[in-house]
Amino acid sequence: MSDHISTRFDAEMEAIRSGVLSMGGLVEKQMARAVEALQQDEDAKLVDAVGAGEREINRLQIEIDHQCAQIIARRQPAAVDLRLILTVTKIVNDLERIGDEIKKIAYKASSIRGSDRLTRLRLFDAVRMASGAQQMLRMALDAFARLDVNAAAEVITEDGDIDLAFNAIMRQLISFMMEDPRTISSALEVVFIAKSIERIGDHAKNISESVVQAVKGKDVRHATAAQIRAEVAGE
Numbered sequence: 674m675s676d677h678i679s680t681r682f683d684a685e686m687e688a689i690r691s692g693v694l695s696m697g698g699l700v701e702k703q704m705a706r707a708v709e710a711l712q713q714d715e716d717a718k719l720v721d722a723v724g725a726g727e728r729e730i731n732r733l734q735i736e737i738d739h740q741c742a743q744i745i746a747r748r749q750p751a752a753v754d755l756r757l758i759l760t761v762t763k764i765v766n767d768l769e770r771i772g773d774e775i776k777k778i779a780y781k782a783s784s785i786r787g788s789d790r791l792t793r794l795r796l797f798d799a800v801r802m803a804s805g806a807q808q809m810l811r812m813a814l815d816a817f818a819r820l821d822v823n824a825a826a827e828v829i830t831e832d833g834d835i836d837l838a839f840n841a842i843m844r845q846l847i848s849f850m851m852e853d854p855r856t857i858s859s860a861l862e863v864v865f866i867a868k869s870i871e872r873i874g875d876h877a878k879n880i881s882e883s884v885v886q887a888v889k890g891k892d893v894r895h896a897t898a899a900q901i902r903a904e905v906a907g908e
Contacts, residue, residue: 682744682748682750682754685740685743685744685748686744686754686757686758688740689737689740689741689744689758689761690761690818692733692736692737692740692761692765693737693761693764693765693768693817694814694817694818695733696730696733696734696737696765696768697768697810697814697817698814699726699729699730699733700730700768700771700772700775700810701807701810701811701814702726703723703726703727703730703771703772703775703776704771704775704803704806704807704810704873705807706719706722706723706726706775706779707723707775707778707779707782707803708800708803708804708807710723710778710779710782710783711778711782711796711799711800711803711866712796712800716783717783719779720779720780720783723775723776723779723780724776726772727772727773727775727776730768730769730772731769731772733765734765734766734768734769737761737762737765738762738765741758741761741762744758745758753887753890756886756887756890757887759887760883760884760886760887763879763880763883764817764880764883767876767877767879767880767883768876768880770872770876771810771873771876771877774869774870774872774873774876775869775873777865777866777869778803778866778869778870781862781865781866781869782796782866784862785859785862785863796863796866798838798841798842798845798867799842799863799866799867799870801838802835802838802839802842802867802870802871803870803873805831805834805835805838805874806835806870806871806873806874806877808831809828809831809832809835809873809874809877809878810873810877810880812824812827812828812831812877812881813825813828813877813878813880813881813884814880816828816880816881816884817880817883817884820884820887820888821884822884822885822888822889822905823905824881825881825882825884825885825905826881826885826898826901826902826905828877828878828880828881829878829881829882829898829901830898830902831874832874832875832877832878832898833898835870835871835874836871836874838867839867839868839870839871842863842864842867843864843867846860846863846864879894882894882901885901885904885905889904889905891904
């Protein structure tokens with residue numbers, strides 16, 4: 674590969690990397706909006722902003738996927754470069770899915786605002802859970818930016834805490850619904866919100882697994898957190 678072509682290729686690779694980080698920054702902003710929606714009274718402007726942000730996330734996914742396809746077709750990259758491009762396509766898919774879940778959270782939070790005390794109490798738990806998922810997302814994007822497998826392994830471990838929080842909320846809500854059937858409707862809305870948060874944690878974990886695969890060349894999607902830590906430690 675000539676120096677000119679190599680320089681162009683490096684620029685194209687940097688463009689898709691920067692695109693992922695820009696998309697990730699928008700998703701982080703959306704996540705902050707979702708947490709805000711859980712904490713405050715109904716705000717139509719906030720919900721509209723989430724909807725507009727979700728459409729922009731979709732646009733960025735299509736744009737970055739197109740850039741990746743063009744690079745593969747024109748440059749025929751191999752080894753590490755090809756792995757990184759394939760990693761980018763996986764990550765933008767996970768970011769788009771996170772955007773979908775954030776939209777669900779914001780709309781659900783808006784629809785149940787002003788409900789009974791039980792709902793408000795459980796929303797407090799959901800906010801804490803969402804803050805954990807927000808931190809996971811931030812760490813996952815940082816791991817991608819630096820291609821840091823140790824940071825990626827940390828995120829994967831954190832996913833267990835999100836799962837535990839989700840299970841705790843579910844147990845509490847089931848108890849309330851059994852004791853007072855009148856709480857079923859509002860409790861189920863909180864269940865849907867908690868499930869979306871749990872899925873956001875899963876997608877952040879997926880992003881981190883993609884980082885490990887890009888760097889180490891090994892697919893760790895179905896490995897345990899302990900196995901991934903061992904793989905990372907063996908570098």
